[in-house]
Amino acid sequence: MSDGKEWYMEYEIHKNRPGLLGEVSSLLGVLGINILTINGVDHERRGLLVKSQNDGQMKQFLAAIEKMETIHLTKVRQPTLGDRLAVRHGRYIERDTGDRKTFRFSRDEIGLLVDFMAELFKMPAHLLLGIRGLPRVGKSESIIAASVSANKRWQFISSTLLKQTIRTRLSEDERSHDQIFVIDGAVSQRSGSESHWNLIRELMRLPVTKVIEHPDLFIKGTEFSMDTFDYIIELRSHREEKITNEMTTAPCFSWHYFNS
Template sequence: MPFEWYLEYEIQKNRPGLLGDVSSLLGMLSINIITINGVDDSRRGLLLKCESNDQVRRLESILKTMDHITVTKLRVPKLRDRLAVRHGRYIQRDADDKKTFRFVRDELGLLVDFMAELYKQDGHKLIGIRGMPRVGKTESIVASSVCANKKWLFVSSTLLKQTIRSQLIADEYSEDNVFIIDGIVSTRRGSEQHLQLVREIMRLSATKVVEHPDIFVQNTEYTLDDFDYIIEIRNDPDEEITYKDVEEPQMLFDSSSLSGFDF
């Protein structure tokens, strides 16, 4: 059975023929290159496939003798490694909270790819998304559902019209669905029947995505520890995500808001 490995090295001196030397070495060791790409500044990432892990150990020992590169990663590929090779950059991860990942709006392609890979994983998964209005939260959730070939279902939302579901039909309880919950709408506008539906969905072995998770946990029995991933989307890296405009419930929906429907 073939083994997959991820190799990343930092280029100390980008001389002509350096990539050719590395590729030739891999060929001599009968290690196949699946994908190769530049990753961030002065680094190169490769997804490799080999028949034996002994080949990788031999590769590692030889690479250590090469003056113009420094191996930074040689490991079984993680999701972040695969995406880094695919997009040429690493997803930014919070230094203190390892389950929090940060994106800016011009990285929505990378974000959609990342979320689609999460959706493809079986079982319960709770994902929270933080971001200011019109930064692309809901659109990213829907686009990643399409990429993962999953059906998405709005439990609560304001994307087109305020949606607050209080019940689902039988086939909507499918564990293949992606359930989308707006934490502000559910907790500030949802009836007890709606909140009971949210609890039922939370118990499903399926993917749930909650927009505005901080507001959601303030007004429900859930905590941020219940979330498997927290995704933050900003218009620019320095943007502060705040909820000052929704601190008072009456500020959420003014008289010009579209009326909700409950079914």
């Protein structure tokens, strides 16, 4: 027997009334379409992950749902990572419309951020992630939590999480492809020696997953650019916070935040 095909569906509610969800669920059940997950993804929208045994079942469902005046089906597609997380958490990840590889989170969405990064860490491709945000907003803690969730080990190459860390070498057992390597771009730029940067360049060439905090500072004066990154994550204390950063002439890095 076929395992079937998963679909993501989303509909807008034009007129909410008791029993509406039951009608949609009943229709799916009558057609033999299994509901995997269902949740609200906005005040007026509901998202579903379903599985059909064949495309004919979905065609029947779409034909029937068009006749319902209380809802309007807006999305039917193979589920993306964002769709799965939206149904799981009840909200969509905010994505930069101008730079589609940039994803934005606020501190009250730490759970969503951890799930997002964990799913990226599980991918067979070894990705390079950059994460921006105010000091102590939760960047390093989110990386660790996502690593645990993805059942991966993590190695700090540079960090100030507990005390300043500047690594210049790794043992053979620390070079496993099943680890997440974490680099604080501000610390590396400020305090990194040539041997530290040689290690970073070696890691950048290896097929391993790397997460770089303060990516804009990390690339300054290096051969790397923002195009090097597969994903950019921005973590804010609150939605209205705007992030800019620059390397000052002072002996440390200064982050400047402006509220709109």
